[in-house]
Amino acid sequence: MWKVTDYLPVWVILVMLWNPFSALGQETLPDQARDTSQIDTIVIRAEQTPIVIIPRGVSLTNPRISFNQSKPLTKRQKKFRVPSFWEIINEFDLQLSEVAFVNWNAGGDNAVSALGKFLFERNYKFRYFQWDNSLEMRFGWNAQEGRQWRKTDDAIRLSSTLGYRNDTISNWYYSAKANFNTQFANGYKYPDRSSPISRFMAPGYLFMGGGVSYIMEEKVFNLYLSPLTFKSTFVLDEDLANQGAFGVQPAVLDAAGNVIVPGEKLYEELGILITHKWEFLLAKNITYNHNLALYTDYINNFGNIDIDWQVTLKFKVNEFISATLLAHVIYDDDILFDRVVGDDGTVLDPGVPRIQLRQQLGIGVTYRF
Secondary structure (H helix, E strand, C coil): EEEEEHCCHHHHHHHHHHHHHHHHHHHHCCCCCCCCCCCCCCCCCCCCCCCCCCCCCCCCCCCCCCCCCCCCCCCCCCCCCCCCCEEEEEEEEEEEEECCCCCCCCCCEEEEEEEEEEEEEEEEEECCEEEEEEEEEEEEEEEECCCCCEEEEEEEEEEEEEEEEECCCCCEEEEEEEEEEEEECCCCCCCCCCCCEEEECCCEEEEEEEEEEECCCCCCCCEEEEEEEEEEEEEECCCHHCCCCHHHCCCCEECCCCCEECCEEEEEEEEEEEEEEEEEEEEEEEEHHHHHHHHEEECCCCCCCEEEEEEEEEECCCCCCEEEEEEEEEECCCCCCCEEECCCCCEEEEEEEEEEEEEEEEEEEEEEE
């Protein structure tokens, strides 16, 4: 029978019997009770409630993947474009009306009317800055059997507004605005075509000023208040300038009616400008658009207000066809009517200002590009 001591040296046995490190360990570590707790896995299952009411259109069948209705890609995928802070609008609107008679017992004259409008907008908005630019050009004419065509609408309107706000939450902006208005062709008091009552840049209006604006995020409401606006009225036609049309200083004539000092071609004013634009859905497919401008001069007849108010109802039939009902009211103390001039050129009656009213109803095609 073999023993451990037969194979191990005596000094190894002594080391095993007396270990100084084990003694030190017993002194530094306190006795700890043995953890006898048992950890079991707890499974919590949610109670499944059977479906009692099955919604209409829901099929409780197993999903199945099918490629029977897949179609090949016929159009090229659009490339990714970096988002722009510019909003671009190009719009063309054409309204036509026509009437023709052949052996019509009630009588009537054949007539054709047309109205074309171009609208270009370039609007920029990023954080604190907003810059809105628009150019609107309109021209309408009417051709009737037995007479020359006549103008029904004529306008060139250019507008630019720059705004800055202190934070991205506020709708109030510090704004600077510039507006320019004129027309394309000569205007006449029909049927007289011998002497035009207005021409290109006669008149031409330029407004430049600064103030504050309240602009909603959707741009459906815009209120501009300017306590300091510079207004320039241009009358570049010599005959109209000599007559003192649109508020400019008329020419100085001698006793025979000859011009001694030609009339001024520029009339300048400094006053208050208030503009208000509001657009909203009046009903389904009916849009209401309101555009109002009020101006009064500090120096000449302060408190007399020039009014330019335009209300438009747009009835949308589909993406391209729409109908428009428009009412436009203008009152300007510098535009005089019923002016009487004698044979020698002297002005017998300078005329009086009157309210100008234009109403228009048309159906046409609108195309955005």
